[in-house]
Every structure is written in C-alpha cells, then in structure tokens.
Amino acid sequence: MNHLFENGKPQSIPAVLANRDRRVALQNQLTAKYPDQTVIAAKLNIPGPIKNNQTIKDFFAAGLAVFEKQLGAKFQFRMTEQWLGESTGPERFYLVDGPAAQVKQLTTEFEEAQAAHRLFDLDVLSCQNDQTVSISRTELGLPKRQCLICGRPAKECARSRRHSVAELQDRVAALIENY
Template sequence: MSDKNAVTLDDMLAAREQRAAIQRQLLQETVHVSLLSATMNIPGPVKNSQKLTDSFLTVIDAVEDQLAEHNIICQFSRHERTGPEYYLVLQLPPEMLKKQMVAIEETHPLGRLMDLDVWWFDGEIKQMSRVDIGFPARRCLICSRDAKECSRSRRHSVAELQDKITEIIVGREQHSG
C-alpha cells in the first residue's frame, strides 16, 4: 500500500476528536436516544482500502438489518483516510443496543474487526461497555487474551495483526463468493 494512504498519530487523534464532536452534536440534539458509532480495529498506518471499506459495509448492512424495526432518527457514514465511520441514532435503551452490537461483533464473520460503540446522554455523554451489560472484555484476535492488555503491552506485532485481519477478510470472501 502506498504512503499516500498512510495516516499519522496526529491524523488519528484529529479523527478521534472529530468523532467525539459528531457524537456530542448527535446526542445533544435529541433526548432519550442511543447512538451507535462504528469504526474498524485496524493496526498500522493504513486504515482504509477498498477491501476494508467493503468489509465495513458488510457489517453495517448486518447492523441495519438488525435494527430495521426500531425508530431510527438519523444515520450516516463518513469515509476518511483514518477509516470508515458510521453513526446511527435511534430510540432504544443503550443496554439493548449494546447487547445487539456485541452479538454482531461476536457472531458475524467480520464482526471482530469492528468497534460498535454505544453512547447516550444522561447529563453527560456516557459509553456503554460490554462489561456494563455482563459480557467479558473484548478478546485479542490472535491469542484470545484481553484485547486491551495485548494492545497496551504490544504482545503482537502490527504485521501479525494485519495477517490475522487479512485471514478473516479472505475467509469471509471465500465463504460468500
């Protein structure tokens, strides 16, 4: 992949700030709603490609199918060099939304590549975690330990993680193609 697609730490920090601003705006515009903010977990300097975007959209289709019966207030996507982003605001308690998103992360063939984060506003913006609803912390793609521990300790190289992600995407393509 070419260097023009590479993103820097500053790019990622700016993207995170922009996502937080979007989340704040969406949650403060409407009361008694939950916000789904979806991104991908992609290590290394290249965060977006056609295969990654296709994988992202495949999972978003599953999300939209799962939530089709609910009152969706707003939804949109952004496709940035720092990775695709998806936002959906709906009237559903955050606990119920998070349970449905954990199910997709755990059962969809590409779900492990996604962060399906659930937010709501209750005097301040809050995030619903897996642990909050009785699920274990996210597991590492490679060794099944706590993903945050592996990330913090850099237990696995970027190349190992990228190889595993490629394996997941190729496996999905072989099953659907």
C-alpha cells in the same frame, strides 16, 4: 504476505487522534441534539498505518448491511452521518429508538457472532445528565473484547504490544478476505 495493506494512505498518530477528536465532537452533538435516542458510532479496528482503502470500505459496508438487518429487527433507527472515504478509516453513525443497554447487547452480539465481525467497533452512547456516556460491555456483565490472535483481553495485548503489527495485519487480512 497479504495484499490488503498495499493500497491506502498511511496515517500518522496525530491524524488518527485528530479524527478521534472529531468523532467525539460529533457524538456529543448527536447526543445533545437527540437526547431521547441512542447513538451508535461504527468503525473498524484496523492495525497499522493503512486504515482505509476500497477493500476495507467494501468490508465495512457489507458487515454493516448485516448489522442493520439485525438492528432493524429490534429497533427503529436511521443513519445520520457517514465518513466512508476518510483515510483514518470508514465510519458510520446511527440514531436508535431504544434503550442504550439493549442496543449495546445487540451490538456486542453482532461483534461476537463471527470472527470477521470482531473487527467492528460499535460504540453505544446516550445522553445522561446532559453528558455523553458510553456504555461498556462490562457494565452489562458482558465479556471484554478478546484479542484476535490469542484470546486474551484485547486491551491487555494492545497495551503490552504483545503482537506485532504484521501479525495483526495478517489476521485482519485473512478475516476480511474470507468474509
């Protein structure tokens, strides 16, 4: 049994959905205020009710330190907001001077570079016609995100609940532990 999920405040689905609404509102504010910049919303895909604790926060910060080096090698950027202590999971937001498609290419390369990075969810957003638009992998001809357990498209497995929460948590704990 893993110990990663023994500490932390369990989250309800309404709390997770409320946080998503708050994140979307912030993303919309950022793209409206900075229409010439690309926004990255960084979070983790953590299964089950425990979404944050010190180990998860430390993993998030360590992974983003690697990502920021890669991002800084190609683009000027700045962090704009950070919600590390949220019970619904740590989050960080960036403003990037660069085309959204190129930024999405870089975020996807990071997410796919090693197994533990697949836990990161780096959404890339831009302002188009006064609307916030999210750039998807498939729009750029990139492969869909794969399941951590079986390699099928992750959304298929999530929708069908192909894997148990315990199975997913064991995999996530192993990835974080070995990072």
